[in-house]
Amino acid sequence: xxxxxxxxxxxxxxxxxxxxxxxxxxxxxxxxxxxxxxxxxxxxxxxxxxxxxxxxxxxxxxxxxxxxxxxxxxxxxxxxxxxxxxxxxxxxxxxxxxxxxxxxxxxxxxxxxxxxxxxxxxxxxxxxxxxxxxxxxxxxxxxxxxxxxxxxxxxxxxxxxxxxxxxxxxxxxxxxxxxxxxxxxxxxxxxxxxxxxxxxxxxxxxxxxxxxxxxxxxxxxxxxxxxxxxxxxxxxxxxxxxxxxxxxxxxxxxxxxxxxxxxxxxxxxxxxxxxxxxxxxxxxxxxxxxxxxxxxxxxxxxxxxxxxxxxxxxxxxxxxxxxxxxxxxxxxxxxxxxxxxxxxxxxxxxxxxxxxxxxxxxxxxxxxxxxxxxxxxxxxxxxxxxxxxxxxxxxxxxxxxxxxxxxxxxxxxxxxxxxxxxxxxxxxxxxxxxxxxxxxxxxxxxxxxxxxxxxxxxxxxxx
Numbered sequence: 348x349x350x351x352x353x354x355x356x357x358x359x360x361x362x363x364x365x366x367x368x369x370x371x372x373x374x375x376x377x378x379x380x381x382x383x384x385x386x387x388x389x390x391x392x393x394x395x396x397x398x399x400x401x402x403x404x405x406x407x408x409x410x411x412x413x414x415x416x417x418x419x420x421x422x423x424x425x426x427x428x429x430x431x432x433x434x435x436x437x438x439x440x441x442x443x444x445x446x447x448x449x450x451x452x453x454x455x456x457x458x459x460x461x462x463x464x465x466x467x468x469x470x471x472x473x474x475x476x477x478x479x480x481x482x483x484x485x486x487x488x489x490x491x492x493x494x495x496x497x498x499x500x501x502x503x504x505x506x507x508x509x510x511x512x513x514x515x516x517x518x519x520x521x522x523x524x525x526x527x528x529x530x531x532x533x534x535x536x537x538x539x540x541x542x543x544x545x546x547x548x549x550x551x552x553x554x555x556x557x558x559x560x561x562x563x564x565x566x567x568x569x570x571x572x573x574x575x576x577x578x579x580x581x582x583x584x585x586x587x588x589x590x591x592x593x594x595x596x597x598x599x600x601x602x603x604x605x606x607x608x609x610x611x612x613x614x615x616x617x618x619x620x621x622x623x624x625x626x627x628x629x630x631x632x633x634x635x636x637x638x639x640x641x642x643x644x645x646x647x648x649x650x651x652x653x654x655x656x657x658x659x660x661x662x663x664x665x666x667x668x669x670x671x672x673x674x675x676x677x678x679x680x681x682x683x684x685x686x687x688x689x690x691x692x693x694x695x696x697x698x699x700x701x702x703x704x705x706x707x708x709x710x711x712x713x714x715x716x717x718x719x720x721x722x723x724x725x726x727x728x729x730x731x732x733x734x735x736x737x738x739x740x741x742x743x744x745x746x747x748x749x750x751x752x753x754x755x756x757x758x759x760x761x762x763x764x765x766x767x768x769x770x771x772x773x774x775x776x777x778x779x780x781x782x783x784x785x786x787x788x789x790x791x792x793x794x795x796x797x798x799x800x801x802x803x804x805x806x807x808x809x810x
Contacts (some may be wrong), residue, residue: 464553616748625798626753628710654689665702
């Protein structure tokens with residue numbers, strides 16, 4: 348058997364006008380993919396490559412064959428144009444929508460290579476050769492010239508998706524920053540002359556931003572259906588920063604020091620933020636998510652009724668290169684609620700050690716989390732092991748190594764918060780009048796707190 352040496356990529360043709368080529372982009376090439384397979388939104392890719400294949404074979408058959416098959420092929424191409432424009436509306440893409448689509452497939456495909464490169468950068472080993480093999484195919488798809496095909500099928504509208512101007516609406520899937528980065532990646536791929544350069548560009552994207560939903564989103568919630576437990580992105584998170592929170596410098600410093608240690612790979616503790624309502628506990632967690640996103644920190648919000656799913660959630664994230672904070676807002680338990688037992692086992696006490704890339708952060712208005720009543724004293728008198736009863740009630744809070752108190756501001760602190768927020772909001776009121784109105788507001792809107800101060804400023808801005 349004669350063995351022919353495969354030509355280097357640079358010497359191959361991606362498409363010749365007569366339809367002949369050494370290796371050409373198409374559905375058959377997709378079957379040769381090794382690492383990058385099973386794309387979540389791969390239906391459009393299959394349809395586009397099928398059109399490429401059919402067009403190539405039809406051109407070989409001559410002009411009569413093309414004229415016979417032109418109507419159904421044109422209809423298929425119009426469906427693809429529709430799909431790409433819908434994609435632009437959903438994701439917020441602009442420019443060459445075919446290129447954006449291919450780039451989006453690559454940045455969302457979680458495989459052994461992409462997950463290994465996330466946050467850390469290029470990995471070593473034979474996997475690089477397999478990935479380069481796949482990138483050669485994607486380079487062919489990327490460089491495919493649709494001009495002759497669109498002209499032969501009489502579909503001039505294909506030009507619409509080659510230089511598409513998107514609307515100003517927000518993406519339904521990505522925030523504006525992530526959408527812009529994927530479009531920028533698509534443009535960088537256009538400037539890459541070889542598969543090696545394209546692979547290097549993609550690997551750098553993985554190192555800088557990560558891969559898949561964990562790479563492209565800051566915060567998540569969990570859902571449970573018949574197929575199991577899912578970690579779903581939260582698409583709109585408040586863009587609050589720690590500097591936006593007026594006061595509470597000591598609590599913020601304690602929280603950031605612990606988070607900094609965690610993100611840097613040093614020892615860190617689970618955190619409980621407790622104290623008065625409206626003092627910024629939840630806002631601090633949101634600010635932490637924004638502050639450390641670029642360094643690989645992700646937040647997963649979990650509710651009490653989902654505690655039984657915690658082990659499955661941790662199983663899905665423990666081998667990723669990100670740092671995860673499992674966040675529980677307004678955490679407290681009535682006596683009849685036993686969900687805290689699941690939480691105790693997850694935090695500390697189960698046979699399996701909690702992964703080093705996972706911490707628990709919780710906020711609560713209660714210091715001890717589990718409600719206690721005066722009637723408990725009567726029960727304790729009837730209990731033969733009163734010490735055990737008390738320890739059972741306190742064992743959960745003791746599993747948080749760092750507890751941070753957020754107290755309601757006094758009158759002077761409240762007025763300072765109002766001054767700062769008013770200045771940031773550009774409110775032009777004499778200080779005496781501003782503080783007088785703020786005092787009236789807090790008397791009928793929840794008392795002295797950062798939340799009531801912010802609500803007062805929002806009220807003024809609304810007027």
